Structure formats: C-alpha cells, structure tokens
Amino acid sequence: MKCKVLELLRSHREPVSGEEISAQLGVSRTAVWKHIKTLREEGYEIVSQPGKGYLLKGIPDLLLRGELAHFLAGSMFARSIQCHLTVGSTNDLAKAAADQGAPEGALVVAECQEQGKGRLGRQWFSPQGGGIYASVVLRPPLKPEQAPGFTLLAAVALAEAVQKVAGLTPGIKWPNDVLLAGKKFCGILTEMKAEMDRIYYLVIGTGINVNTDPQSFPESLRDTATSIKTEGGKAVSRIELLAVYLKNMETLYKVYLEQGLPPVIEKWKTWNVTLGQAVSLTSGGEVFQGRAVDIAGNGGLVVVGNDGEERIFQSGEVTLRTK
Amino acid sequence: MKCKVLELLRSHREPVSGEEISAQLGVSRTAVWKHIKTLREEGYEIVSQPGKGYLLKGIPDLLLRGELAHFLAGSMFARSIQCHLTVGSTNDLAKAAADQGAPEGALVVAECQEQGKGRLGRQWFSPQGGGIYASVVLRPPLKPEQAPGFTLLAAVALAEAVQKVAGLTPGIKWPNDVLLAGKKFCGILTEMKAEMDRIYYLVIGTGINVNTDPQSFPESLRDTATSIKTEGGKAVSRIELLAVYLKNMETLYKVYLEQGLPPVIEKWKTWNVTLGQAVSLTSGGEVFQGRAVDIAGNGGLVVVGNDGEERIFQSGEVTLRTK
Numbered sequence: 001m002k003c004k005v006l007e008l009l010r011s012h013r014e015p016v017s018g019e020e021i022s023a024q025l026g027v028s029r030t031a032v033w034k035h036i037k038t039l040r041e042e043g044y045e046i047v048s049q050p051g052k053g054y055l056l057k058g059i060p061d062l063l064l065r066g067e068l069a070h071f072l073a074g075s076m077f078a079r080s081i082q083c084h085l086t087v088g089s090t091n092d093l094a095k096a097a098a099d100q101g102a103p104e105g106a107l108v109v110a111e112c113q114e115q116g117k118g119r120l121g122r123q124w125f126s127p128q129g130g131g132i133y134a135s136v137v138l139r140p141p142l143k144p145e146q147a148p149g150f151t152l153l154a155a156v157a158l159a160e161a162v163q164k165v166a167g168l169t170p171g172i173k174w175p176n177d178v179l180l181a182g183k184k185f186c187g188i189l190t191e192m193k194a195e196m197d198r199i200y201y202l203v204i205g206t207g208i209n210v211n212t213d214p215q216s217f218p219e220s221l222r223d224t225a226t227s228i229k230t231e232g233g234k235a236v237s238r239i240e241l242l243a244v245y246l247k248n249m250e251t252l253y254k255v256y257l258e259q260g261l262p263p264v265i266e267k268w269k270t271w272n273v274t275l276g277q278a279v280s281l282t283s284g285g286e287v288f289q290g291r292a293v294d295i296a297g298n299g300g301l302v303v304v305g306n307d308g309e310e311r312i313f314q315s316g317e318v319t320l321r322t323k
Numbered sequence: 324m325k326c327k328v329l330e331l332l333r334s335h336r337e338p339v340s341g342e343e344i345s346a347q348l349g350v351s352r353t354a355v356w357k358h359i360k361t362l363r364e365e366g367y368e369i370v371s372q373p374g375k376g377y378l379l380k381g382i383p384d385l386l387l388r389g390e391l392a393h394f395l396a397g398s399m400f401a402r403s404i405q406c407h408l409t410v411g412s413t414n415d416l417a418k419a420a421a422d423q424g425a426p427e428g429a430l431v432v433a434e435c436q437e438q439g440k441g442r443l444g445r446q447w448f449s450p451q452g453g454g455i456y457a458s459v460v461l462r463p464p465l466k467p468e469q470a471p472g473f474t475l476l477a478a479v480a481l482a483e484a485v486q487k488v489a490g491l492t493p494g495i496k497w498p499n500d501v502l503l504a505g506k507k508f509c510g511i512l513t514e515m516k517a518e519m520d521r522i523y524y525l526v527i528g529t530g531i532n533v534n535t536d537p538q539s540f541p542e543s544l545r546d547t548a549t550s551i552k553t554e555g556g557k558a559v560s561r562i563e564l565l566a567v568y569l570k571n572m573e574t575l576y577k578v579y580l581e582q583g584l585p586p587v588i589e590k591w592k593t594w595n596v597t598l599g600q601a602v603s604l605t606s607g608g609e610v611f612q613g614r615a616v617d618i619a620g621n622g623g624l625v626v627v628g629n630d631g632e633e634r635i636f637q638s639g640e641v642t643l644r645t646k
Contacts, residue, residue, distance in 0.1 A: 119520050143607060144467055145637045148519050175519070195514045196471050196498070197443050197638045284466060314468045315520045 001027060003066055005035040009046065009056040010070070017053035061211075061238055063109045063132065071243035076105035076250055077136060084110040086128070089117050091191060091205035094135035098193070098201040106137040107246070116207055117189055119317075124187050125221060130211035130229070132242050136249070138202045140257065144194040147202060148314055149261045149299045151176040152268045154188045154204050157248035159271045165241045166232045171273035174292065174301045174318050179273065183226035185209040206245070211235040265295050274318060279303060283316030292318070324350060326389055328358040332369065332379040333393075340376035384534075384561055386432045386455065394566035399428035399573055400459060407433040409451070412440050414514060414528035417458035421516070421524040429460040430569070439530055440512055442640075447510050448544060453534035453552070455565050459572070461525045463580065467517040470525060471637055472584045472622045474499040475591045477511045477527050480571035482594045488564045489555045494596035497615065497624045497641050502596065506549035508532045529568070534558040588618050597641055602626060606639030615641070 004025055009016065022029045036054060040046055043060025059067060065083040072078040080103055087093055087110040094108045110133045116126030126133050138150070155176035162170050162178070171179045178186040187207045193200045209227035217225050229235050255263050269275065274292045281288045281303055290305040300312040327348055332339065345352045359377060363369055366383025382390060388406040395401040403426055410416055410433040417431045433456045439449030449456050461473070478499035485493050485501070494502045501509040510530045516523045532550035540548050552558050578586050592598065597615045604611045604626055613628040623635040 119518060141607075143638055144470065144515070144517075147467065151519055189518060191516070191518045192467070193514070193516050194467075195442060195512060196474055197640075284464075315466055317520075 001025065001031070002035045002038055005032060006039055006044070006056075006066065009054060012055075015047075015049045015052035015055040020053065059239070061235075063111060063134075063238060063242065067239050068107070068109065068243065071239055072107075072246060075247055077107045077246045078105075079103050080106040082106075082108045084108070086110065086112045086114060087133075088115040089113055089205075090133050090135035091117055091189060091203050094137050094203040094205070095191065095193070095201075098137045098139075098203060102137050104137060104139040104201075105250075107134065108136075109134045109242070113207070117205070118187050118207075119189055124189070124207045125217060125225075126207055127212065127216050130209070130213065130227065130235075130238075132206065132208040132210055132238050134242055134246075135203050135205040136246065138204065138253065140199055140202065140253070142199055142257075143197060144192065144199055145298070145314075146261075147190065147192050147194070147199060148175065149256060149264065150202055150204060151188060151190050152261075152295075152299050153252045153256060153264050154190070154206065154249060156264060156267045156271065157252055158186055158188070158206065158208070158245050160248045160267075161241055161245035162228060165244055166228050166236045168228065168232050170271065172268060172271040173320065174272075174274040174295070175299070175315070177318075178271075180226055180228065180231040183224055183231075185226045185228055185231070204249075208241070210238050210241060261299055262297065265297075265299065268295065274301070274320070278321040280319040280321055281313055281316045282319070283313050288313075289321075324348065324354070325358045325361055328355060329362055329367070329379075329389065332377060335378075338370075338372045338375035338378040343376065382562070384558075386434060386457075386561060386565065390562050391430070391432065391566065394562055395430075395569060398570055400430045400569045401428075402426050403429040405429075405431045407431070409433065409435045409437060410456075411438040412436055412528075413456050413458035414440055414512060414526050417460050417526040417528070418514065418516070418524075421460045421462075421526060425460050427460060427462040428573075430457065431459075432457045432565070436530070440528070441510050441530075442512055447512070447530045448540060448548075449530055450535065450539050452539075453532070453536065453550065453558075453561075455529065455531040455533055455561050457565055457569075458526050458528040459569065461527065461576065463522055463525065463576070465522055465580075466520060467515065467522055468621070469584075470513065470515050470517075470522060471498065472579060472587065473525055473527060474511060474513050475584075475618075475622050476575045476579060476587050477513070477529065477572060479587060479590045479594065480575055481509055481511070481529065481531070481568050483571050483590075484564055484568035485551060488567055489551050489559045491551065491555050493594065495591060495594040496643065497595075497597040497618070498622070498638070500641075501594075503549055503551065503554040506547055506554075508549045508551055508554070527572075531564070533561050533564060584622055585620060588620075588622065591618065597624070597643070601644040603642040603644055604636055604639045605642075606636050611636075612644075 018029050021032045045058030047055050090108045112128035113126035113133045116124035118124040155172045159170045176188045189205045191203045211229040212227040279292045290303045294302040296312045300314045304310050341352050341355050344355045368381030370378050413431045435451035436449035436456045439447035441447040478495045482493045499511045512528045514526045534552040535550040602615045613626040617625040619635045623637045627633050
C-alpha cells in the first residue's frame, strides 16, 4: 500500500489531498498519513500544502528497490532486483544467484562493498555514500571467446550514460576503463562460468564513483581516481545514472546478439582515448610496447610493436605513454 | 591399520605370515586376521597359503581412494581425492570443491553418475560397472582464451593412456573426441570460472567406457558408442588407465605452461583423424562445410570452406563427411 501511495503521488504534479488518496486507494486517512510518514522517513521529500494536500518534491538518492523498479520498468533488469546496504561484493552475490538459477537480467545493488573486487584480484574501494556498486547476470547464447566483447559494451553503455545524465564527456581506455580528465571513476569486472562451447552466465559488475568525495579515497588512489561530482562540479542522481546505464547496456546487448560486435566497436571508437596512442600493454606477465592502432573484430586491441610487429591482445592492461 | 596391512602385502611378492605382520605392525594376530577379512570383502584377492602366510594376488577393479593414492603417488592429482559410488555429476562436485578453495589437482571420481553431463548440456550415459567418471580441478595462470587448449591436451593424455594400458590406437576428432574404430568411447567436458583477464579454475571431466558392455547402452547410442573392452577384446584395469591418463595430463600441463600450446598440438596431430578430411562444422547454430586443414596456434581448427574461404573455429562440433 505504501508503494501505491508513492505511485499515486508520483503521477500527480499538483498536490493531492489526503481525502482523495484515501478514496482512490480505499484506505483510511490515518493509514494514508502513516504511509506518508514512512515514505518521508525513507528520504522522500513530500510537502504538505495546507488546504491542498501532499506533493512529492524529491526522491531520496538511495538505491532503493522500488525506485530502481520504477526507473527500470519494462527493462530486463527489472526482473529480479536485490538491494543491499552493505555486502561483501555484489559480483559474488550475483554469481551465487546465477548458480541458483537467477534469470537473465538479475540485478544486485549495494550502497557499500566491504570486499569490492577489481580486475586481477585487486580491491575496488567501495565506500558508502555517493557510489554505485551494481552487478548484473547475463546469459548470452554465445561462446566464451565472445565474452570480452561485453567489457567493451559495458564501457560504451556507461560512457553514454555519464554524458546523458551528467553532461560530461568521458573517454574509454581499452578495454573498459572509463575516464574523466584522464582519471578513473569507474571499474568494470566481468566474470563468467562456461564450458568451452557456450557461456553459462556472465556477471558484469560496475563500481562508479558518482558523488563520492575523492578525499575519502586512500591516499594511494587520490592522484589517479576521481568522481563524476568532482569533475562535473555537482551531484547527479545515482538512481537515474544507474537506470540509464543499464538501459543502454540492454540496447547494446541486443545489438551484439543481432548484429555482432562490429556496431558496438564503432560506438566504442567514438569514446576511444587509446587508439593512435603509444602504449605499454601488460598481458600475462609480458609487457609489450608499441602503438595502439585498431580494435579487432572480436574486440581485441591491435598494437604495432616498436619493431613493427603487429599483435592482437584479447585482454591486458594498457598504460598510455607520454612521448 | 587396514591400509598398513595392505601396504605390507603390496610390498611382498612372497607370502607373509600372520605372525610377521602382527610383529611388524605391533598389533594382535586377531586384528591382522580381521583386517585381511575386511580387505577381502572390499575385493582384494588375498590367498592364504598354509604354513606360509598371506599373499596379495589381485586388487579390486574399484576406483578406491587408497588405490588411486597409491597409483598417483607424487602426482598433483594425489593431493585431494574424493571417491564416490554414485554422484549426480563429478564435474558439479569438482566445481563445488573448487569454489570452496580445493587445491589444483583436486580429483573427484565416481563409479556411477546419475546426471553425467556432456558438452552443450547433453547427457553422458554413466552406468555403474566398467566406466571411469573423473573430474579434476586445475588453476592455470592463464587467460580464458587459452582454456580451449586444455581440451586438446586432455584428449592427447587419454589417447596415450589407452595405447599404453590397452595396446589400442585411438584417433582424435577435433577438438577432443577420442575414438576407437570410429566410435566414441570417451567424452571430455571442460568447464571454467574466470574473469576476462585470468582463469580462476578449470574443471576437466572425463567419462570413459572402459569395460562397459555396449549392450547396456541405450539403443540410440549403440551404433556410435563403444568401449575399450569391446574394441580390444579384453578388460583393462580402470585404476591403471585413470592413473596413467592423469599422469600424462600432468606432464602435458607442464609442457603447456612452460612451452605454450604448440608442442601439445604436435602431439595431438599424431593422433589426428580430422585434418585432411572433408568436414561439416556446427558452431553457434551455423553449419560450415569444407576441408579441415590445420590446427591454429591457439588450438582452433582451420577449415577451408567449399568456396575457398579459410576460417578458424575455436569451438564447435565436427562431423567427418564421407565423400
């Protein structure tokens, strides 16, 4: 019933009287008042205008299940939503859900991660307040060698979302580091369970420093990490950013399944800050130096070495070199 | 103590008296007699020669933990051995063990699988009596795109083991169907958990029709399936075959880690029945017809299509076509 009260307030741009809510929903005015009180406690800004009624003026910037369901209505990511205050790692919860048969699109969100994970077993600093920590389960009818395409796809979805919601223009460093002013504000970790012939499931985990204060970062990160608020100068709605990101991801996922990776790569290239650059690429303990020249059809990075040798890397870590 | 009695009998080629066993192990002669009785019940053939003592003449053809530990002594596959009579699927148990931190080399063996799994979600018929159903956990410091190499590697390890133990010469159909007289007697299912930059673990599951009677197969399989006993005309020791297979796998695994896949591919080619053949390759719902001409450096199958186009497949299913 609380949700129905909220939906009713959402659908009105003018104040609605307690009497009208009571009549429309068939509950007592006391009950209406109690639900309004609870919603206010959850952070909803509901003003009471004497003689007119209640008006919803603001929603809390909390990743609440009901809010996500509202913003994601009709999307595959609205099918199964888990919201937590504190978790170990959203990817671990999403993998556990996938092992238990969670549907494609299952979403796990947290306000804080105690063991947030980055690539290669690294930590992803995940403080409470201002960050998005979200993981989704996908079950693409594809093969393991097609999985790296999803790291490009997720980066494009995020770059587009940041531009739309925050009005900023990020750059993507291959494969999926999304940067603002050359600094990292987002990490994407894609994990999979598969046999050699097909993927069972992918979990794409995303950590985004949205309104996070970089002063709260460990000192070792302060030079290289940033947040959207820091770069844009104002806070943005986390709910809106997450919803736009996931909707973009769904759109690109359909493109990948229907048309293959090339159209995703074309979009990726519009955000690219890697191609044309002198790079050091660390992959499997080896460091390769050269110039990044292209993205291969399967998403790999094509690098021409200093000795003229061309190599394609499916994974690895790029450092942009200043000459 | 039962194991010590067994080890003592194993180490003697002549009968050992109950008195001597009793003295060497520091237990009563009644205790010795009870352990001998238990071992006999487990299937050990221990003859009692009047006036001389006990002689171990045969070990049971059961995949017993103690026997496997004995045959695999010193191997990475002796680190953690689980033996079961009946399981759902050894791969599922091995994955669960790996998720719980099982060491590299962890081995799960069963006499019978109720839900034996093949590639692409198919069933692997796993009756009790005569078959080997075994899964191992590997944790290679490699990337997901290097995982398909293990399917070739496992097939080579098995082909070599069958030749050594059964004296037969199997053929390998790409990627890892090991055949006798053109019929399948073995299935290998490789599963993995990974992030895009590294494999967390691989589980390689192997089902082998060793002494299985093909008359026990479902009718739909009888034309295409066989067993080692059927083709060789005599039963072979399952314990020995499994131990030789796993030791071969360990050797090839070291070669792969130290020298890369090419030397494994060279060995694979000596068993090959695919290259030079007209093939239909089904991969991701697509059927490609042509001639299999080579194995790529990463283990993929190089096929020249009927239209002259050359393509490399990382996974898929090959049908050898009769022209």
